Amino acid sequence: MKKRYAFLVLFLLVISVSFGQNRYQVGTLPTLNISKSLNNNWQLNFKSEFRQLFKEGITNSTQNSGYDYVHTDAAFVISKKVGLNNKLAGGFLLRFTDDDVIKRSIQQFTVIKSLNSYRLGHRFASDQTFDTDQDMQLRLRYRLTFDLPLNGQTVDPTEWYFKISNEYLNIFKGNIYDLELRLSPNFGYVFTDNNKLELGLEYRINDFVNDDTRQRYWLTIGWYLSL
Amino acid sequence: MKKLIFLLLLFLAVLQLSAQTKYEHESKISFENVPEKARLFVSKIIQSKKVKWYKEQSNNGISFEAKSKFKGKKYSIEFDSNGTIEDIEIEKKWNDLPKTIKQNIINSLQNTFIKHKIRKIQIQFSAKEKDLINYFNNDIKNNITIKYEIVLKGKTDSGKHLYEFLFNHDGQLESTSKIVFRNTDNIEF
Numbered sequence: 001m002k003k004r005y006a007f008l009v010l011f012l013l014v015i016s017v018s019f020g021q022n023r024y025q026v027g028t029l030p031t032l033n034i035s036k037s038l039n040n041n042w043q044l045n046f047k048s049e050f051r052q053l054f055k056e057g058i059t060n061s062t063q064n065s066g067y068d069y070v071h072t073d074a075a076f077v078i079s080k081k082v083g084l085n086n087k088l089a090g091g092f093l094l095r096f097t098d099d100d101v102i103k104r105s106i107q108q109f110t111v112i113k114s115l116n117s118y119r120l121g122h123r124f125a126s127d128q129t130f131d132t133d134q135d136m137q138l139r140l141r142y143r144l145t146f147d148l149p150l151n152g153q154t155v156d157p158t159e160w161y162f163k164i165s166n167e168y169l170n171i172f173k174g175n176i177y178d179l180e181l182r183l184s185p186n187f188g189y190v191f192t193d194n195n196k197l198e199l200g201l202e203y204r205i206n207d208f209v210n211d212d213t214r215q216r217y218w219l220t221i222g223w224y225l226s227l
Numbered sequence: 228m229k230k231l232i233f234l235l236l237l238f239l240a241v242l243q244l245s246a247q248t249k250y251e252h253e254s255k256i257s258f259e260n261v262p263e264k265a266r267l268f269v270s271k272i273i274q275s276k277k278v279k280w281y282k283e284q285s286n287n288g289i290s291f292e293a294k295s296k297f298k299g300k301k302y303s304i305e306f307d308s309n310g311t312i313e314d315i316e317i318e319k320k321w322n323d324l325p326k327t328i329k330q331n332i333i334n335s336l337q338n339t340f341i342k343h344k345i346r347k348i349q350i351q352f353s354a355k356e357k358d359l360i361n362y363f364n365n366d367i368k369n370n371i372t373i374k375y376e377i378v379l380k381g382k383t384d385s386g387k388h389l390y391e392f393l394f395n396h397d398g399q400l401e402s403t404s405k406i407v408f409r410n411t412d413n414i415e416f
Binding site: 081112163196198 | 252253254255281380386387388389408409410411412413414415416
């Protein structure tokens with residue numbers, strides 16, 4: 001199973017470099033995620049992400065640039081468990097760029113199946129982004145996530161796990177449609193069940209249906225705390 | 228900034244300390260690290276080359292578990308820290324259970340839940356080592372205790388939860404426990 005996923009990651013990376021001339025970005029995405037359980041299966045979640053670029057340009061070209069701060073996100077989501085494995089959630093995100101604050105509303109439905117030693121998560125989501133002087137952007141998203149312990153049948157405290165997710169984003173803005181694909185392999189470490197750290201990569205590709213492919217490579221670090 | 232990092236690290240340390248009250252650690256181990264007594268027992272029960280071994284350390288001590296598939300059925304064999312057999316569990320389908328047992332189990336579940344769905348059934352065999360070997364090899368049922376362990380999704384007035392129910396040889400309820408899921412934040416968000 002692990003070999004199969006390693007092959008998939010490698011395959012997608014090979015595909016990505018086989019595109020001709022295209023835009024690329026390389027950066028980091030540190031994330032802090034804090035959850036608080038409430039009564040009656042309600043939960044509050046706060047997520048903050050800080051995005052910065054270290055390299056940006058066009059492949060096979062001399063046009064490229066160095067460090068750039070992109071934005072900081074703050075997202076607040078409230079969720080309610082509606083079944084044994086299902087949750088409905090909604091919230092909003094504020095994106096702080098150098099000169100603007102972008103607003104986004106979020107809706108999502110998740111299904112998480114625990115199967116013997118591994119877990120499979122489906123996330124169906126939509127969001128609407130409101131940016132000054134621009135058409136509203138609508139995204140319809142589906143993400144599949146798989147995680148498994150790297151030792152034994154369960155992930156215990158002080159153990160590592162592997163997590164991989166693959167997301168498809170249908171993006172509508174005015175009359176323009178775009179499809180973005182994301183693949184994110186991660187290694188996670190469990191301090192306690194409510195305190196985890198994940199390190200990984202995230203590969204994003206979009207605009208590939210037009211002749212203007214954009215590929216983004218992120219080094220990710222995510223800290224998940226549950227209070 | 229330094230203050231913030233310090234506070235975050237302090238918070239992490241506090242969470243770490245609070246987790247040390249309940250200790251449970253399970254890991255996969257190689258064949259050589261299993262007590263010989265346990266290895267010998269497994270070789271007498273199942274003739275399979277593929278046996279996975281696990282070691283569990285908890286506040287209650289150390290235990291070992293062998294997992295394998297034999298004749299199309301999943302086996303889980305548990306031992307104490309010395310390699311002495313505790314029980315053998317074999318995964319079964321609902322229709323494999325005797326009719327009277329099924330009826331008793333259904334009565335019990337219907338009394339407890341508004342709705343239920345069985346997810347997993349294991350028949351649990353426990354006895355002395357020689358009696359278990361006799362039972363599995365020669366079908367001699369001396370001093371064997373049989374129990375039924377059932378994992379199910381149950382709906383009560385307080386909502387839907389996952390449970391583990393243990394029934395005795397007659398299908399009468401012995402114990403119940405609610406299964407607690409691992410935190411799912413890193414899959415949801």
